[in-house]
Amino acid sequence: MAISTQELYDFFHQCHLCESLTFDEVRTLKGYLKERTFEPNEVIADMGEVGEALYFVLEGHPILTQGKGEAEVKIADLAEGKLVGEMSFFDKKPRKIRMRATEKPVRVLVLTRPMYERLRVEHPIIAVNLLENAIVSLDFLIRNMGDNMADLSRYLHGPGKR
Numbered sequence: 001m002a003i004s005t006q007e008l009y010d011f012f013h014q015c016h017l018c019e020s021l022t023f024d025e026v027r028t029l030k031g032y033l034k035e036r037t038f039e040p041n042e043v044i045a046d047m048g049e050v051g052e053a054l055y056f057v058l059e060g061h062p063i064l065t066q067g068k069g070e071a072e073v074k075i076a077d078l079a080e081g082k083l084v085g086e087m088s089f090f091d092k093k094p095r096k097i098r099m100r101a102t103e104k105p106v107r108v109l110v111l112t113r114p115m116y117e118r119l120r121v122e123h124p125i126i127a128v129n130l131l132e133n134a135i136v137s138l139d140f141l142i143r144n145m146g147d148n149m150a151d152l153s154r155y156l157h158g159p160g161k162r
Helices: 005-015 023-030 086-091 113-122 124-157
Strands: 034-038 043-045 053-059 063-066 073-077 098-100 106-112
Touching: 005 023, 023 124, 043 053, 053 086, 086 124, 106 113, 113 124
Parallel strands: none
Antiparallel strands: 034 106, 043 098, 053 106, 063 073, 063 098
């Protein structure tokens, strides 16, 4: 893996991901992760798949889309320093959206389901920390979706609308 333990520790603290992990815990977690780069426009996670991995976005800005070809609609831009893929990973239901790289490569750290299962047994404190981060990430999505729905409602039913 190209990223050092110190770089990963710093990354987690800068992005407020797993920031309560100690340096030694980050070193342990690093052993369960795999680094991967997705080329421009490459699909990271596709619609219809059940999530088999969590992704920490190190570099690049993946996007979430729905539909195919000319009917593809961008739903969201994701930032560096985010934990993504958690919804389908934990509920084990097929994805309703696609996550892909944009015109630039996206570098991620991947935690596969088998490695997460090992981590849960071998280092439960680290696994709980990841789970807490997934909850915060999902909370952000839900709050953001609620704000977007409220904005749309105000637009559709605001003053002067019939």
